[in-house]
Amino acid sequence: MSQPNFAGLAGGLSLLGLLAASPAVLGQGLGNSPYSRLGLGDASLNAGGVRQMGMGGIGVAAPNSVNVNELNPALLYYTNRTTFEAGFTGQFKTLRNSVSSQRTGSGNLGYLALAVPINRRWAGAIGLKPYSTVDYETRTLDNTVQGDPTSQIEKRYVGSGGLAEAYMSHAVRLAKGLTVGASVGYVFGNIQQEASTRISTSTLPLALSNRDIYQEQVHYSDFAFRMGLHYRGEITDKLNYNIGGTHSFRSNLNGERNVALVRQDPNEIQIGSTMQEVEAPGRAQVPSLTQIGFSLDNNRSWSLSLEGARQEWSQFRAFGEQGGSSGILLSDTYRFGAGGEITPDATSVENYFKRVTYRAGLNVAQLPYRPGGNALYDRSVSWGFGFPLPTATALDATTISLGFTYGQRGNTDVLRLTDGTTERLERNVKEDYVRMQLGVTLNNRWFIKRRIE
Secondary structure (H helix, E strand, O other): OOOOOOOOEOOOOOOOOHHHOOHHHHOOOOOOOHHHHOOOOEEOOOOOOHHHHHOOOOOOOOOOOOOOOOOOHHHHHHOOOEEEEEEEEEEEEEEEOOOOEEEEEEEEEEEEEEEEEEEOOEEEEEEEEEEEEEEEEEEEEEOOOOOOOOOEEEEEEEEEEEEEEEEEEEEEEEEOOEEEEEEEEEEEEEEEEEEEEEEEOOOOOHHHOOEEEEEEEEEEEEEEEEEEEEEEEEEEOOEEEEEEEEEEOOEEEEEEEEEEEEEEOOOOOEEEEEEEEEEEEEEEEEOOEEEEEEEEEOOOOEEEEEEEEEEOHHHOEEOOEEOHHHOOOOOOEEEEEEEEEEOOOOOOOOOHHHOOEEEEEEEEEEOOOOHHHOOOEEEEEEEEEEEEOOOOOOOEEEEEEEEEEEEEEEOOOEEEEEOOOOEEEEEOOEEEEEEEEEEEEEEEOOOOOOOOO
16 A cells, blocks of 8 residues: 655654554554653553443542442452452554554553452452553655755664563451552563655665664563542531542563664565674663542442552663664643443342442543643543442342543644754644443452351
């Protein structure tokens, strides 16, 4: 498929040969996203599961006894039955700038979690969840080659891979209504990135020129820590309030980097390669994340929550480089959301849909990328359902949950940027996406003492 001519485009996120996304890359992430070139990729830091997705990513101060709430480890205390949960995620999106667009999408396993009540004051959980995803391919053409106005420089950026986190969490009740939790996770994975250029002249067309490629592959692995607090109190006999917060501490992920310079001919056949680094040690400094929430509920059928979060992405470093290998400086981010859920009548026998849990939420988040100093936002609306299977008993139950999010990230503004000597155009990228998650939750009573009459 032919590429549109993006004459005058420049900059790392100035999209795009949008139509060049490789199907092999799509299967690794959730569709081509140029924003996943930033930092360690599209961060999934403490995003929660299918219940949280249906409420706009809210859950730090929303206790629940059916689903595994790993968003705030202190809320594991409210797990009253052994609970296993698995989530499967899919996404469809449309990417566009002012000159072109592309549709893409994919799906994969979202997360796994197992929570166990250990005694009346203590509960624990283990799980596996995504930490970040890298999945992008962008291409720009620059017609401003000095000394030769007929020449062009084509720049292409490709990335894939990501990180996952295997974690263990515990929650303990310290006093009536007050619980504290802690989580330790092992973060691991690989990120592969390429940056390549090729130049045309008045006598050598772009399609016949060689391509010079900078290849970088990094393997990360290390531990990450998070603390959580939660307090639950009564306003009236039928109204409770919850205050909760979590703090993910700044972590230094150990990394090993391989770097090579490669040359390809016009048919993308390698004609030369030079290794620059082999398993060179380094670190990625992931900034701390603070989340605070407040909720109201009637301890039976409904809850409403408000939540905010802040993360200092301006402190991100990778192998000593601010912004990582992309060289794109990042800024601190903020996120605000509101959401809730209602179950009309969990004990209804005549009407099944009264036993269904209905969820909805709103979310607004800043992106760490500031083109020209202007903030970009991710705005979304979410909804979801929890369907209990009719076979539920006092000992075991199964719930099928669905979560949906429709959102818009970025915009299609055209920026005219200058470094004091030269001027360039940079076209922002807008993503319209629909994200879906299917969750299966199994609740069961373990360690029941049998009695013989």
